[in-house]
Structures are given as structure tokens and as C-alpha cells.
Amino acid sequence: MDMVYSNVAGLGCWSVNSPSGFVASVEPQSSYVLLHWMRSGRIDYHTGPCRTVFSAGSVFTWSSAELHRVEHASDLDIVVTTIRQDDLARFVQVLTGSEHKGRVEFFAVPPDSPNERGLRFVMATLAGAILDDTPLAYAPLAIASLKDMTLGAMIELCPNNIRMPGFVKPSEPVAVARARDFMRANMSRPIRVADIARASGIPLRTLQIAFRRATGESLVEHLRMLRLERARFDLTDPAWSPRVSEVAYRWGFSNLSDFSRRYQQAFGERPRDSLRRKWHA
Template sequence: MDGMVGPAAPLDIPVHVALRTRDVGEARAFCQKLFYGPLQVTPVGDCSGFAFFGDVVMLGPVTVGEISYGSDVHVNIADLETAYHVLAPITGTLRSRHRGTTVLADQTRAAVYRPIGAIDLDWPGDCRLLSVKIERAALERELDAALDQRIVSPLLLGESFDLVDGPGRTWAALVRLLHAELCAEDGLAREPRMAARWRDMVVSGLALTVEHPYGDEPAGLQGPRRPRTVKRALDAMHAEPWRQFTATELAAVAGVGVRVLQESFRQHVGQSPLAYLKRLRLDGVHAELSRSDPWQVNVSEVAYRWGFTHLGRFAGAYRNRYGISPSQTLRERR
């Protein structure tokens, strides 16, 4: 398995999908397929003007869509689970409720959503917005690497940020440009190397823009700084999560003995190196199944790509972590 091509390589190829429709069910299915399965769209009042427009680009762990409905709708989404999300209106005002907090998002302020907690949206017909989905593992890995310290998952992000001044303005402009370039057939962002760099800027830019408790003054949730030995092992696992690492190999990468590395991981990560690697792989499989078409992939090939060679043990571990089977996760994308 060491020499196999990792799952990240094809994800740098951008995908562009668009839809215009007056059919509510068709619009709902489009959003469920490209964003989240547990999403419901309910027209409010007179829906004769319903005219959905969705123009979505997907680039690895980042999905950006320009979305509007043309008439007032109510949108409800259960726990996102696998992603963080930002809604940034281009026109109109969106009323958002998430985890007990109400946010009025407009051209001056974006709404932010964590993986846990239902989302309730009052979406007026005049509201057109950028919907930005970033896979949970990608944002958490970026913040973890930037801070070089233990973080709490899911991230305790602020519920909104400013789009007029500061980093929020820059991040929103970057997202708009990325979306426009990927929608164009001949844009520079369609070159895989450029696309990958742009993708990384969107992820790292959000980590630097949104509020979180990992600033200069920790809010009691910040773990101890991780030593370089632990960081080296983590970097190796994130670079090649499908590789069949042994504890001895990871200790060699870290430059310490096996017992020292295991003790350091228990102290600074909260679990053993191989337990961390297993969780990393499971999260990778879950994210890929959650965004894949059931008729294009099967569970076993995704599991093998992420380094699972014993499908029975993999299925049991997956169910223990997510509460459902891998095949159920894939079927929910229909």
C-alpha cells in the first residue's frame, strides 16, 4: 500500500455544476447532493415567483455556490457533521438561527456554522448569497498546523464575521474571485496547481478570519503546545494517511523511541499514534462518501484508498464512530 496514489490527488480538479429551475423538489435535490443530505426547502407564502438559481464549484475540500430562490423560503438543515459553513449574502438579508444564536447576515456580515447544531434559515426572495462549505478535517488540520497546538473538535467558532473591514473583506473577495474563475472555462484557477493553491488560501484564510478561542489569550480550551516529535509524526500521517505506518516507523520519523512517542501522544493528543491515524482515515472515508455519487464509487474502493485493508474491521470501526454504516452514508447522497 505504500506506493499507492493517495486520495488527495484527484480532488484538486475543479468541478462546476449549475441549475436553474422553478421546481422546488429539483432545487432541494440539487442542494442536498452538492451540500448536505439532511436539507429541507419549504416555500413561504406565494411561491409563484419561485426561480431557483444555483451555480456551484467544488475544489477538493471546498465547495462554493452562488445561490438564490427567487421567492421567500424556509431552509432547515440538520447537523452538518462533516463540514463548517459560511453564508455571505451578495444581496438581501438572511435571518439565521444556529445553536441558540440569531444572526442577520447581509452584505456587511457573514453567518458561520459549526458541524454540530441544526440550522434554521428565513431566506427572502431577494437574497442571493455565496454558500461556502469547507470540510471539517481540512479546516481543523489548517488551524492545528498554524497554531502548532492541540485544538478542540469541533472548533468553537464565532457565529459571524465582518465582511466590510479587515480579513473578512479579503476572504470574501478571494472566495468571489475563486468562484468566478472556476465557473469560467479558461480561467487560470482551472490549472490544477493554481487551483490547489487557491483552495489552500480559502481554507487558511477562513482559519485566520473567523473568531476562535485559540488566540493569544486561550479561553480554557487550549491544549498544551505539542512538541516537535509529535508534530513530525502528525505531519507524516496527514501527508500520507493511507500509508501502513507502524508505531516503529512513526517513532523513527519523530526521532524518538516508540514508548516515548506513545506517551507524548497520550499527553498532547489524547490517544496513541495509531489510534489517531485510524480516526484520520475514518474521517477521510466519511468525507469522501458524503460527497460522492453512489453510482460512481463503492465503499470498498474508498476504504482501500484510505488504507483500510480489512473491510469487516473497517465497517465496525466506521459504525462505532458515526453511528451508521459506510453504505448508508453513501446511499444518503442519492
């Protein structure tokens, strides 16, 4: 059996190739979610009396709180990425503005679906960047973006308990929801309010009125807050030690004094205080 493993910025990624089958017992994975991409072969997971079979082409998650037995068929070729539950929880809080109590649970990805194809692309990108030891693996900002892409793809493409009733936000006008989605998807780009209105499908002035009525914020204020929350996520990420200037520029703040002032207004501490707190945690 051949195995290649690497860990960059808290993303553990490994490739396993085995010409012959084998059986293994796997410890509980309560602190991590494992994202698998079966390039060839077959895997049987046994947890108690339950058995789940995954074949070539499958993308699936696994985070069992129980000891489970794994049977690998011959000609196995699989890529696996480990995602920390605390990274997922912090990412979800940034996206939704609500703290998710308990573990983030994922369910089966529909086979041969656009979601599965999207996840295969993410896994191929990860494997190419991290396992092949490309220059990308040594570029902190690029790896941070790759980590965000992986977390975002899991939340968006894998069915999960985050979208269950009791956690999602109350319903709001469709145009406002479209504007929110557009800002979340493009917050790292230099977008204008005209771009947001175009994505919402209604005139800018109408959107501004509807958005403030629904959220209590202007479009600019909401977009700025999204970027500040992403900056805080980066500054408190235990797997990355960026400079404050790197994070500020990454999220569109060209004036460091203005970034520090707005960050302190939003979170009650300066950006460098967030870094120091992480280092001394």
C-alpha cells in the same frame, strides 16, 4: 431559484440566486463549516429560540449541531463554501504543532472590518476559479494553494476557539514570533535567512541565538520542518492525489532523494507510504 454548484479538491462551492423569498429547514452541519458571502438580500437563521440576521455584504460562518430554520428574503444572491472539519483540524495541527481536540468553532466576523473585506476577497476568488469553470479549476497545484488560502484566511480572519487560552503556545520573544509568522506566511517561496531576520526586526546573528534558545532549532531547520509538514498535509489530503514529485517541488525540495530521506526522518515513513496509506484508508 438558480443554483450553481461545484466541488474541487474537497472545496464545495455554490452560488444561489432567488428573486423571491422562501423558508427551509437545514440539517445539522457538524462535519462541515459553511462560509457565506451575502452579495445581496438577507438571511434569518433560527436555531431554537435564537435568531441571527445577515444582510448584504456580510461574510459569516455557520456550523450548527442543531436543526435550524432559514428564512431567505427576496433578491437573494449568496456564495457558500463548505469546509471539512477534518481539513481544518489537520491545517491547525500543521500551523501550531499541536493537535486540536474537538471541533474548530468560529464566531461572528466584525461587520465592515478589514477581516470581513479579506474574507470577501477570498470568496470572490473561489467563486471565480471554481464556479466559473476556469482553467484554474483543473490545475491541482493551483487548487491546492487556493484551498490553503481559504483555510488560512478562515483561521486568521474569523474569530475562533483556536486562539483561546490553553491552546496557544507559551509566549516567546517578539522577534522570534515575527520570524515564525514570516516563515509560515512565506514557506512556499524561496526565502533566505536574511529575509527572516529583516522581518523579525533584529540582526541575523541575534535572531539565530534567540530562535535556538526559544525553539531548540535553527531558522533553517524550523523552515524545513514547516515545509515537510505542509508536504505531509498535501500527501495525506483525501481530496487530492498528487505525485510525490509535485508535492516536493511545491514546497521547495528540488532533490527527491533528499526530500524522501528528510520526510522519513521526520515522520517515520516514506512519502509514497503516506500516499499508499491514504489510498487504502
